[in-house]
Amino acid sequence: MIADNINRIKNELPAGVQLLAVSKFRPIEALQEAYDAGQRLFAESRPQELAAKAPALPSDIEWHFIGHLQTNKLKMVLPYVSMVESVDSLHLLSEINSWGKKEGRVVNVLLEMHVAAEESKQGFHEEEVLDILFRSSDYPFVRFCGLMGMATNTDDAEVVRADFTRISLHFDYLRDLFPELEAFSVLSIGMSSDWRIALECGSTEVRIGTAIFA
Numbered sequence: 001m002i003a004d005n006i007n008r009i010k011n012e013l014p015a016g017v018q019l020l021a022v023s024k025f026r027p028i029e030a031l032q033e034a035y036d037a038g039q040r041l042f043a044e045s046r047p048q049e050l051a052a053k054a055p056a057l058p059s060d061i062e063w064h065f066i067g068h069l070q071t072n073k074l075k076m077v078l079p080y081v082s083m084v085e086s087v088d089s090l091h092l093l094s095e096i097n098s099w100g101k102k103e104g105r106v107v108n109v110l111l112e113m114h115v116a117a118e119e120s121k122q123g124f125h126e127e128e129v130l131d132i133l134f135r136s137s138d139y140p141f142v143r144f145c146g147l148m149g150m151a152t153n154t155d156d157a158e159v160v161r162a163d164f165t166r167i168s169l170h171f172d173y174l175r176d177l178f179p180e181l182e183a184f185s186v187l188s189i190g191m192s193s194d195w196r197i198a199l200e201c202g203s204t205e206v207r208i209g210t211a212i213f214a
Contacts, residue, residue, distance in 0.1 A: 002030060003037035005212045013206070014199065020064060020188070022209030024049060028056055030213050035061065043085070043207060047076035054080040066148070066207060068122055071095040083108040085148045085188055085207075088122035093132070093139060100141025107141060110148040110188055113170065115163045117152040126170050133178050146186030146204070147171045151194055160194050164201035171202070 010019055023031050024045045031042065035058060044050040045067025054063055063081045071092055077084070078099055087093050087109045100107045111132060114123030124132070129147070136144055147170065151163035171187045178184060190198025190206040198206055 002033045002212060006034060006037045006039055009195075009206075009208060009211065012196075016204060017199065018205040020066075020205055020207045021212055022066065022191075022207050023053070023213070024067070024209065026209075026213050028053060031057055034212065045086075047073040050080055051076045074099050078103075078105075078107060083110065083145065085110040086112050086122070088112040088114075088124065090132070093142065097139040097141045105141070106143050108143045108145050108183070110146050110186060111144065113147050113149040113167050115152075115166050116150055117154075117159075123149065129170065129174065130177075133174060133181065136178075136181065143183050144181055145183045146188065147174075148186075148188040150191070151189070151197075157194075157197060160197050161201065164189050164194075164198050164203070168202040 013019060018041055020041050020043050021034050021039050022043045031053065040060060041062050043064040043066045044053065050063065050065065064083045064085050065077050065081045066085045068088065069077060069084060069086060069092060074095060084096065084107065096107050096109065111129050112123035113129060114125060133144060147167055149167040151160040154160065167189055168187060175184055186205055187203055188205040188207060189201065189203045192208050192211040195206040195208060
């Protein structure tokens with residue numbers, strides 16, 4: 001079933017769009033089944049869960065972190081992940097840079113944009129993202145790879161499309177404005193309920209959990 005779901009979704013993805021399997025709360029056996037089906041890109045949102053799963057699964061898995069990350073949990077996350085997609089504050093960004101300096105490693109990140117109607121969701125507004133990238137040299141141990149965002153939690157497809165379009169337009173604007181940021185190429189929008197709309201809006205990575213593992 002998991003293999004069928006992965007193959008069905010991948011068959012719908014355009015060339016150049018990555019499938020990120022959101023494996024939070026899923027047992028290791030389910031992740032292994034996805035791995036056996038060829039999936040190599042996985043995402044977790046809880047540090048303890050990531051730290052338990054990563055050593056127990058094949059070493060060629062590429063882990064992303066997509067949850068709200070507290071700075072006191074960096075040591076549980078950064079050694080395992082190839083990217084932190086959910087950088088949502090200057091404090092977190094600064095602490096990631098400090099960890100990278102200490103460890104001699106550049107950390108790949110996505111800046112999380114806040115466009116949804118729910119104020120409980122995290123992230124930066126457009127002008128804040130712009131200011132960070134103007135000062136990207138302040139973070140020599142961070143590699144800015146793109147933007148991540150979530151749409152408003154609604155059944156109204158037009159609201160979702162408007163949210164994704166807003167993120168996508170800013171992503172394109174930033175790529176044009178900062179051509180020196182060669183790694184800035186990832187637009188991570190779209191989840192199980194709205195990934196097809198995200199593709200229409202230019203997503204280069206969809207984060208899908210339920211549609212794979214349920």
